[in-house]
Amino acid sequence: MAQKRTAGATPPPQAEAYLQIGEVAERTGVTQRTLRFYEEKGLLKPPSRLEGGFRLYSEDDVKRVEQIKRLQTLLGFTLADIKEMVEAEALKMQLHAEYRKDAEISERRAKIAKAIEVTERQVAVVDQKLASLGDMKASLEQKLSTYRGWVAQLDEKAAAGSQ
Amino acid sequence: MAQKRTAGATPPPQAEAYLQIGEVAERTGVTQRTLRFYEEKGLLKPPSRLEGGFRLYSEDDVKRVEQIKRLQTLLGFTLADIKEMVEAEALKMQLHAEYRKDAEISERRAKIAKAIEVTERQVAVVDQKLASLGDMKASLEQKLSTYRGWVAQLDEKAAAGSQ
DNA sequence: AATAACCTTGACGTACGCGTTAGATTCTGG
DNA sequence: CCAGAATCTAACGCGTACGTCAAGGTTATT
Numbered sequence: 001m002a003q004k005r006t007a008g009a010t011p012p013p014q015a016e017a018y019l020q021i022g023e024v025a026e027r028t029g030v031t032q033r034t035l036r037f038y039e040e041k042g043l044l045k046p047p048s049r050l051e052g053g054f055r056l057y058s059e060d061d062v063k064r065v066e067q068i069k070r071l072q073t074l075l076g077f078t079l080a081d082i083k084e085m086v087e088a089e090a091l092k093m094q095l096h097a098e099y100r101k102d103a104e105i106s107e108r109r110a111k112i113a114k115a116i117e118v119t120e121r122q123v124a125v126v127d128q129k130l131a132s133l134g135d136m137k138a139s140l141e142q143k144l145s146t147y148r149g150w151v152a153q154l155d156e157k158a159a160a161g162s163q
Numbered sequence: 164m165a166q167k168r169t170a171g172a173t174p175p176p177q178a179e180a181y182l183q184i185g186e187v188a189e190r191t192g193v194t195q196r197t198l199r200f201y202e203e204k205g206l207l208k209p210p211s212r213l214e215g216g217f218r219l220y221s222e223d224d225v226k227r228v229e230q231i232k233r234l235q236t237l238l239g240f241t242l243a244d245i246k247e248m249v250e251a252e253a254l255k256m257q258l259h260a261e262y263r264k265d266a267e268i269s270e271r272r273a274k275i276a277k278a279i280e281v282t283e284r285q286v287a288v289v290d291q292k293l294a295s296l297g298d299m300k301a302s303l304e305q306k307l308s309t310y311r312g313w314v315a316q317l318d319e320k321a322a323a324g325s326q
Numbered sequence: 327a328a329t330a331a332c333c334t335t336g337a338c339g340t341a342c343g344c345g346t347t348a349g350a351t352t353c354t355g356g
Numbered sequence: 357c358c359a360g361a362a363t364c365t366a367a368c369g370c371g372t373a374c375g376t377c378a379a380g381g382t383t384a385t386t
Contacts (some may be wrong), residue, residue, distance in 0.1 A: 021362090021363070034345095052352045052364085053351080053365095054353080055363080075239060077239070092306065095313070105317060119306050128237065130296050133293050136234075144282050147275050147279045194374080196374065199334095200374060215334085217332080217382070
């Protein structure tokens, strides 16, 4: 066979735009181990595979990895937290898929209500962090202005001494 | 001896306002183990002791523990990061103590410059986190409004169906 | 002086988030 | 068709941030 073929079990959407794990690792700055680890932990959906078993990632997968990294390193969420958020996202997709089908309306209501609840909790957490960070920034700038005041005083003394 | 006496090696400032580790733990919500751990790691200065070896903490120590916890749990800094910040704070105190003494002016300048540099880096980090959190909040609220739109649509259908 | 309540220093255990081989398999270029 | 690069699974290792005994010593109370 001259062409790469994809596994029958989990074919990629249908386009040519796939990425192997090495490329994803390079583009996202995480290691291959980390990508497999996220998959194990349910943070990334099991990607499609080549016949031989090589993972094939989509651009969406890349975006999700970047999202995970931001949540983790910049905002200090645990992977468990992030998994919850990812699952909420999956739920949203599920809702979207059901949107045009004739599912039970009350059931749809319940799911949406749940999604709203989860999201509102997330907003509350983010608000708390924003407030804390704001306080912190204020106190840091307070410190900076104190330091700069000291430098100014030293400058004055130096000027007075040299006259 | 009818009165508790403090150890000669490291007497507390001089007042009666001291706290044993259990009280500090209770007031800050961390465990005693955590307080000793922070001390081991240099995040808390070794507190004074009673003759028998019991740790005696000050109100300032309590505040520092609370600060550490905020930095850690809300903002996601590692203890190593926090140690750096605490040391910067110690440097500030050192500067303040030297402030009225006749230390070398150029040396003082250098120390202040260093403190400013460290603090500015911290501000930059905080700004990045603020920006990320802002983005995140916006996208969460975007999601919320999408969900609420869905609910509204369901409401419409229900109203139409019941007429 | 006995006893409870609190504290001490080890020292080993644990959960999280990956790092690091190891050995086999698969893919790509010549 | 085969060398060499990329990937696979499995499994043990490691740094961080503590938890959890264990075996005592100290302080307060009676």
